[in-house]
Amino acid sequence: MARREGACLTFFWGVISFVIAQRLLELGIAARNGKWMKAQGAYEVGREHYKYIVLGHVGFFLSLILEVQLWHKGLPPWWAWLFAVFVLAQVLRVWCISSLGKFWNTRIFVLPGVKVVTSGPYRFVRHPNYAVVIVEFVTLPLMFEAYFTAGLFTLLKIMLLAVRIPLEEKALQEATNYAQVFGAKSRLIP
Template sequence: MDRPSILYVVFVAAAVLVALGERVYARRNETRLLRQGAAEVAPWVFRLMAPVYMLLFPAAIAEHLALGRRAPPVLAASMLVLFSAAKGLKLWAVLHLDGLWTMRVILPRRLRVVTGGPYRYVRHPNYVAVIGEILTLPLAGGAWITAAAGGVLFGALLRARVRTEETALLARPEYVSRMAGKNRFIPGGGR
């Protein structure tokens, strides 16, 4: 393996470790919320999204190594910066949601609507971050097929998840009064 490939594999391995840490944190929150009487909405969505997300990592490495894909250095560096920005956005969202952040769609009986941090601008900053991760991680290694296929597949699942989640959230007056006027993913007024 050449040096750029070694660096890319190390980068992806580090991203896997971060993702596993995120899952542990989310699982702890999910368990606590469910014990407190929260309800899970559409569990099938997470059951499909989680494997697609986790398969992205080995698929990107496989495409990079098996097909000899290499991103031009400027593109690779740009994707690393954008991946870091996506992780930063996710961390910002997680810190503001605190113990409410989960990977499954879990709604507490008493909904505490978070409007600070990135939620001041959009309803779903975490999903913006995840799409950023899914596109930039493969592209950093030149794995454009993985980025395209992962983006399309995860995007379709995310669309179903957002619709399901928002149907449940928009049925709650406390959510509507504070979030309905914000866009889902892009800052600005409206929907």
């Protein structure tokens, strides 16, 4: 039993280390892309709420780590399905980032007059990257029976996105061809 629990915790730390390293790499990509966009004449929208996005992600990881370490129950019988969905979400995340290229960012930068990206997953929905984040906030904690983290932080993420998405869309509609291209497309689910 102790050996099985040890293997489960090793798996947890492997997954969480991967995700944290991935987020740090993405912050570096976002900083580089942000510099490039500003040099092209882009401006930032929603700076006031960005700190809450960051706090939400930091809180999510801290809560997940604490919940798993303090009340670890093991892996649920359906953990492999959750892991498969999580892995697919990571593939979609990479597809989102590579499709947007230099326009991808964790912040909202708007470059007036530019044509919005309509390739990759953006052919199907307006905000596939936000759908990925919601999937992660559900699957990652549920995979390790961290039900408190899954419930609380998924709800908080949805509340933050309810502010962020309309703000981003309004700014893009005012400065780009966003309304023409994405007007009839769903936000998160094709």
